[in-house]
Amino acid sequence: MSRTVISNMLRDARIRPTPQRVAIYRMLKGTTSHPKAEVIYEAVKGDFPSLSLNTVYDTLQTFAESGLIRKLAMKENVSRYDGNAAPHGHFVCVRCGRVEDLRPSVDRELERINLLLKDRIDGRIIDSDYRFYGYCAECENETTWSDSKEDRRRHCSDHLNDT
Amino acid sequence: MSRTVISNMLRDARIRPTPQRVAIYRMLKGTTSHPKAEVIYEAVKGDFPSLSLNTVYDTLQTFAESGLIRKLAMKENVSRYDGNAAPHGHFVCVRCGRVEDLRPSVDRELERINLLLKDRIDGRIIDSDYRFYGYCAECENETTWSDSKEDRRRHCSDHLNDT
DNA sequence: TGTCAGATTAGTAATTGTTACTTCTTAGTA
């Protein structure tokens, strides 16, 4: 996604497209790994050495409030962020912590259900989050499981090097 | 739920039923407000002055790992706990923060969907969480909205005095 | 019953993600 396109998107959302903001948005749009703030910070810092973690938090909150991105609540109490703002479900591996998107067909199914259930729930719904927890294919196939948290993370590092 | 029944449940789960643990479990079973650790601590402390917040955290983790209770990830990065361990959906008010259970009929619907989708998701699923965000009936009806976080909390205090 | 080993608790301190505040910089406008 080009910087000019992003700039215009931000402007449309009445957010001033500063270089930092564009870079952060671009990074999020370019990954499906649902990174946390720290990871976004490290990634963007590469092109942008003066960046402050503070600015990352601020920017993410601004984006999330405008509905440009999605903030994901995790059980470890560390927020992760999703450049895909459309409501969609997630699979969370309880072993290595990776967060995966579901297949589009499943998302469509969930969206359909969402519409059906909407008026059977008290209160006005503005968003939803379908979450599945379990063991990802890789962790499931692993025969020798270590107890160490570090090892678990390393194990899925190919896909998770930015969590 | 009586203390002896709880003791037996804990024993079944191979958790030693200490007075603290029984009290914490009992408190959680007796509310539908999905309290956070601090609130559980304050509540149980009444009957149990020597209780440490530490013990509450430890106990909650033990329970959650055994599947006796459910830990709910919240966007504010403060965990809340649910004495109802069966998979079920939640409605979260984005204004006052209250967490409500859905109607049983909706839960049954979600459970049905869960079964249908299970083999269309990569990885072995062991749990799920359906979450709806929006404005609860009370917040929706409120005509004069304050910007203060404190006021928002006060507003729903009848139902939320333990969050 | 007394003793011992291991689990559990409470207290203190440390950690860590996140937010608050303050100052400096930048961009847009008159």
Next chain:
DNA sequence: TACTAAGAAGTAACAATTACTAATCTGACA
């Protein structure tokens, strides 16, 4: 070019949670 306000960076504060340690309790067994 000067003015004004938004945004960024740096430092410090905060709050939920965890780690560590010493004291206490429990249950098994001699």
